[in-house]
Amino acid sequence: MSSTPEKRAVRKSPAERAAEITEAAREIALEAGLTALTLRNVAARVGVASGLVAHYQPNMDALVSSTFAAIVAAETQEIAGLLSQRPNPSERLGLLVETLLDNSRLDVTAIWVEAWTLGRRNETLAASVREQMDAWQKVFQGVVEDGNATGAFNVSDAAAVAWQILGMVDGLNAQSLVRWDGVNDRGTHLARAVEGMVGAVRGSLQTEPRA
Amino acid sequence: MSSTPEKRAVRKSPAERAAEITEAAREIALEAGLTALTLRNVAARVGVASGLVAHYQPNMDALVSSTFAAIVAAETQEIAGLLSQRPNPSERLGLLVETLLDNSRLDVTAIWVEAWTLGRRNETLAASVREQMDAWQKVFQGVVEDGNATGAFNVSDAAAVAWQILGMVDGLNAQSLVRWDGVNDRGTHLARAVEGMVGAVRGSLQTEPRA
DNA sequence: ACCATTGTTGATCGTGCGATCAACAAGAGA
DNA sequence: TCTCTTGTTGATCGCACGATCAACAATGGT
Numbered sequence: 001m002s003s004t005p006e007k008r009a010v011r012k013s014p015a016e017r018a019a020e021i022t023e024a025a026r027e028i029a030l031e032a033g034l035t036a037l038t039l040r041n042v043a044a045r046v047g048v049a050s051g052l053v054a055h056y057q058p059n060m061d062a063l064v065s066s067t068f069a070a071i072v073a074a075e076t077q078e079i080a081g082l083l084s085q086r087p088n089p090s091e092r093l094g095l096l097v098e099t100l101l102d103n104s105r106l107d108v109t110a111i112w113v114e115a116w117t118l119g120r121r122n123e124t125l126a127a128s129v130r131e132q133m134d135a136w137q138k139v140f141q142g143v144v145e146d147g148n149a150t151g152a153f154n155v156s157d158a159a160a161v162a163w164q165i166l167g168m169v170d171g172l173n174a175q176s177l178v179r180w181d182g183v184n185d186r187g188t189h190l191a192r193a194v195e196g197m198v199g200a201v202r203g204s205l206q207t208e209p210r211a
Numbered sequence: 212m213s214s215t216p217e218k219r220a221v222r223k224s225p226a227e228r229a230a231e232i233t234e235a236a237r238e239i240a241l242e243a244g245l246t247a248l249t250l251r252n253v254a255a256r257v258g259v260a261s262g263l264v265a266h267y268q269p270n271m272d273a274l275v276s277s278t279f280a281a282i283v284a285a286e287t288q289e290i291a292g293l294l295s296q297r298p299n300p301s302e303r304l305g306l307l308v309e310t311l312l313d314n315s316r317l318d319v320t321a322i323w324v325e326a327w328t329l330g331r332r333n334e335t336l337a338a339s340v341r342e343q344m345d346a347w348q349k350v351f352q353g354v355v356e357d358g359n360a361t362g363a364f365n366v367s368d369a370a371a372v373a374w375q376i377l378g379m380v381d382g383l384n385a386q387s388l389v390r391w392d393g394v395n396d397r398g399t400h401l402a403r404a405v406e407g408m409v410g411a412v413r414g415s416l417q418t419e420p421r422a
Numbered sequence: 423a424c425c426a427t428t429g430t431t432g433a434t435c436g437t438g439c440g441a442t443c444a445a446c447a448a449g450a451g452a
Numbered sequence: 453t454c455t456c457t458t459g460t461t462g463a464t465c466g467c468a469c470g471a472t473c474a475a476c477a478a479t480g481g482t
Contacts, residue, residue, distance in 0.1 A: 219446095
């Protein structure tokens, strides 16, 4: 039989151990949600005693909210990077809508939705949620303002419209969490809706750069 | 001093007691969320022993999902009733958008969002969520199809568009759960977006019947 | 080779959860 | 008035959680 894995964990530097815990928390959250972030769960994944996890964190609420922030911020930056490669606002907005609805980030969506409710009882997390939402909104707002300057869009309140688009995307993603089936033209329909909101020409938000 | 409230509960008929438990569950869910629906919580509100609640329910998952269904179905019917009083599809869709975003139903929204995540670990609840979402979608679809018949809208796939509008509304509501401040023109912006999606004339979805 | 530093353990406490069930008592029918 | 049905109790079990901390052991500096 394989040796029982109850060996004493090798001694590591605080920075290294902290990184391990952070990474384990990230994986657990993506696989099983923020609710699964328990002392014992994280400890088991790292392969240490539960007390050690507690030793590296002020409390679990903090680990939950920092894990949420890490996961979500990474996604925001990744997509912001993709955007910067597109030449004009219409293509950027189209890419944004298309990318966010491609169902390849359902795990992150699940974490968003969970954070919205968990935030009611975890003030640290709630603050983190607001912060990350602001970051996303700024991404959208930047694109809308660019389109306004170009003349491709016609929006009086770019900030408000950015919030709206963000909310719409979040809602459609959350929906696909429960009802993955049925609708498939999601990107196209949403593009039509966004066009209506930003005052763009109907069909100008292409999903592919050229069909 | 007031008498200590540890008196034996008066004996009631099963139907009456069951109704009390159902109602207490409803109140708790609206005030503190589905997570607060515990045996002891419900029992305390009704004023009985915890065992009695368990006696009237197969298990807590069932109580959670039936409470969710009761709350949400009531809202659906209430709004469907309001809709039927409006004369044409444009006004109906406008009323729908306006009513759902008026922030007077944040408690129900919170329950929706909570149910989306709780459904991952409570299959009974997940089924209930899908059922209630279908009901909402049908309401939207009916309005869209009416508008199509009238000529007010121009939609090829009414079902898909209905799902989209539903998702957008849900997302914006969930957003206002965390970020209540900031945007105020929500109804107007969403109306613009929906117009783009259903192919209606810009500005035809009035928020007020006549301005 | 020794020792002080410090990363690590794991038992332990208090809390809250769902579920179970023998015992109890209120009330209706005889 | 007696009795039997049945609504009701509350202690109890097993489990999981966050948090705490004395004891332990690996390691690097001397």
